Amino acid sequence: MKLLLIEDDRSTASYVQQGLAELGHACDHAETGLDGLTAALTNPYDAIILDRNLPQLDGLSVLQALRSQGQTTPVLILSALGQVDDRIKGLEAGSDDYLTKPFSFGELMARIAAIVRRGSGTATATTTLQVGDLELDLLARAAKRGARRIELLNKEFQLLEYFMRHAGQVVTRTMLLEAAWDYSFDPGTNVIDVHVSRLRGKLEHGDEPPLLHTVRGAGYQLDAR
Amino acid sequence: MTRVSPPRRRPQAAAFRGALWITLIAVVTTVVALSVQHFQTVRVLKIELEHLLEGEADALVLRYRDGDLGGLVSYIDEQTRTQRRDVVYMVADRAGRRLAGNVLVWPSGLAAEHLAITTVRVRRGGEVQSRRIEAEVRTLGPDTRLLVGHLADSRIALGRRYWMSLALSVLATAVLGLSLGWLVSRRGVRVVRAAADTGDRFLSGHLDERLKVSLRDDEFDRLAEVFNACLDEIERMVRSLRAATDGLAHDLKTPLTRIKARLELAALRGHEAPQQDILAETARDLDALLSLVNGLLVLARADATTADSFVPLDLAAVAQEAYDLYAPLAEDAGQHLLLRLSRAPARGVSSLLLHATANLIDNAIKHGSPGGQIVVATGIDGAASRLTIGDRGPGIAPDARERAVQRFSRLDESRSTPGSGLGLSLVATVARVHRGQLVLADNQPGLRAELRLPLSPDRDLRPARAPKEVTGETGRVTGTEG
Structure with missing residues (x-):
């Protein structure tokens, strides 16, 4: 660049x-x-x-x-x-x-x-996002991995949408905070970590390959490697 | 006493101005009242006189018609000789020659048959005088006219008396008004001067100076209350600034000293030795310093919040949002976060209230007992909407509750626990700028922190005077921190 x-x-x-x-x-x-x-x-x-x-x-x-x-x-x-x-x-x-x-x-x-x-990127409005076998339907507000449906809470949905729109990129905790919460106050990074680990728990069941990776010292990355 | 305000050139000017105004108003009132009275009297007298003269003239006309001129002349002569009244007469021919009566010359231009005022020459008691009369004229025949008049002395005297009494009244009013007005104005001015003196003493360092509020509960007392509230606020800020400076110095110096020591250590070790541990520890200290500065900025911003940024909101929604944010964290810490929400309307800044709620929940998670419950409840309680967070931890002893909300205060004296000591202080500040209060109480066991905000925007739940001590079982601590 x-x-x-x-x-x-x-x-x-x-x-x-x-x-x-x-x-x-x-x-x-x-x-x-x-x-x-x-x-x-x-x-x-x-x-x-x-x-x-x-x-x-x-x-x-x-x-x-x-x-x-x-x-x-x-x-x-x-x-x-x-x-x-x-x-x-x-x-x-x-x-x-x-x-x-x-x-x-x-x-x-x-x-x-x-x-x-x-x-x-193209500026066309998308209604579904896809990363690997993970699919997010923005209209129906439904997520599924392969054939498995994933039940998401409201904030988890917002977080996942942000991750999928930035798939492959490093997403910092502050970026997540700004995306899913009001950026007028910082509840501390561990709060975000807990939410992300919840989301990860829902995305990666059993022996499914990992999707949501932790990038040391920076943040997270959603990537179907 | 040190006077901050310079001595005034005209210290009594306001009182004098007040007296002048009072006097002016009194004088105008007197003049108007006397004049109305005078002119009413004059009008009544004039009507009476008219009737008198008309009656007399008509009687004479009748007498002339019944008898003849001779009878009339002799009657008039009779009347003028006795002089018992102030009435004058004249019968004259067309040329104005006198046929009878004591008026000597027919006043020129007097012909109309209605009351008129004129000056005539009159013979009375053997003297010839020039007098003003009010006259009524009648035509007796083609060549004969009759004049009946009344001396206007009493009218003139009345007029003179009016001017005299007016002058005296104005004089009396002026003297009384100036002296009484002076006294009354001085009373008002005394209140103003007391406020100025109190302000002077306050500015010269006596932070506990306040104005006396009397039991009269009038405008002056309202002024005194508002004035005192301003002084309370200033005192609170000054005191909290003093307390905060000490805490801030400690919390800044400790990590800075550590960083400096580590850098010296790194220099001693030389270029070859690995420095990873020093870098990591220094980065951690710097993060703590940054979060301290951020905390202070947040607090300063919260402190500067004014009511014009308030919007209607529901504390239940705020609690729900904070719950969504912290429920996973609580669960990971082995605690149960429970919601008991009912409607709790208020006006405020939702991001600030969310931050305050988050701090309270965060505290509850940090200090609650493992496996315990943390209950987040909202609702209406009297004139207040409340948001309560109760934990099952060790709680805060009643005598430590006020200190718990002070800036940089940590109940752990060694200051070794993580945290900036700004969390509860922010909650108290948020409560105060929303005209509410933070109440810390015993949850039996544990701590129950309650944020109370006024239901209606014109209510103020802050204590009238910032309490210096925690009162009773519950520590009402709002307003002591800023």
Whole structure:
């Protein structure tokens, strides 16, 4: 992937760049909003990581300028402003995701992967999702694995839908929290873990091959390997 | 006493202004009352006089018709000689020459047959005077006219007396109004000044200063109550800030010290030695620090919540959502989470209430007894909607309940148990910003935490004065934390 990082804090920027290089991704860096906007308009990127508080031109203005030029490159906002209002403002301005500082690199990577795939995916409305022999009917709100019907509680259904829409990707606990619950409060990661392990218990019976994998230090991944 | 507010140039100005207004109102009232009375009197007198003059004139006309001019003249002469009344007469021919009576010259322009005021020359008691009279005119024949008049002295005197009494009344009212008004205004101003002095003392550090609330229960008392409530709130914030700073210092310093020590250790070990253990432990400490900062931010945000962000909601729905989130966790911890929900309407911010409920359930799971029940109940209780969470754990001793909701307080003195010490404090804050209260009580055994919110938006369940001590069997602890 080729990414653009617009961030005025050099140590954060170099930490992100090193991490991305480690994983084999190229990453350009712009220190001001204006430089970032110019770079984003002149080069093709797979995704843009955008800080909100930037010199010359703030992050939201950069984003609005990009979107008004018809640029649809996925944008992830990285900001210390983490209140619900701030997130809503960011998403309204046209960002695809919003990550609050301080963040872990695993979280950042998982979210970038998610928005890049979302951007390239087809936008047609689907009524059924399929991963391996697992099938989720969104209209009938029914799940089955092979021939076996799976009874799901409301939250489990929401979690599974999110996992299946992001099949093959690493999904962090925070992403799950945002997807299935109100992201205005964090009940602690172990609460999410318990819910995921319940879901896993329902998905994987007996000697069925595992579907829902734990990714150490990052989160979970639904994959029919 | 240190005065925070500077001394005023005109310290009595408000009282004086009050007195002036009272006086002005009294003067205007007096003037209006006297004038109405005067003009009513004048009107009545005028009607009486009209009747008198008309009667006299008509009688004379009759006398003239019955007899002749001679009889009339002699009658008039008779009347003017006796002078027993203030009535004047004149009979004149068309040219205005006097035929009889004591009016010497026919007043020019006087012809109409109705009451008119005019000045005439009159002979009375041998003197010739110029007097104002009210006159009635009659035509006796083609060449003869009759004038009957009444001296207007009494009317003029009445008018003078009116002006005199008006001046005296205004003077009396002004003097009385200014002095009484001064006294009355000073009473109101005294309340204001007491508030200013109390505020001064409060600002100079006497946080327990309050205004006296009298038994009269009037507007001044309402003002005093509101003023005191503001001071309560400020005192609470200042005190909790002081308490929190100590706790915060401890909770920040401990992991930071550990991190620093580990980094020094890593430097001592040199480049070759494996550092995985140090990295992992440091990451764990940093996570704890971050979650502490997040907890503080959540608390600060909750504290800044105002009623304009409230929406109607049902505590039963909040409890249901918290149950859905925590039931698996409770089960894994070997506890039974039970729901007993009935309608509990309230107004509030549902995410905050959910967070508070989650904290209470989380506490119950952490501190409840293994295999025990945790009951989550909602319902209406008097003027309050309540959400109760009861566990079967060791509970909190009555004298420790107030401390349990203080920021950074952990009942475990060694501070070795996990947790930021902000959980219950957030619940208390959420209760307070919703004008409700958190009541910690004995569940026999265990802890029963009850969140009580007002049923109607104009009710306030917070204690009027933040209690300094936990009262009675149940610790009412709301409002002591922030």
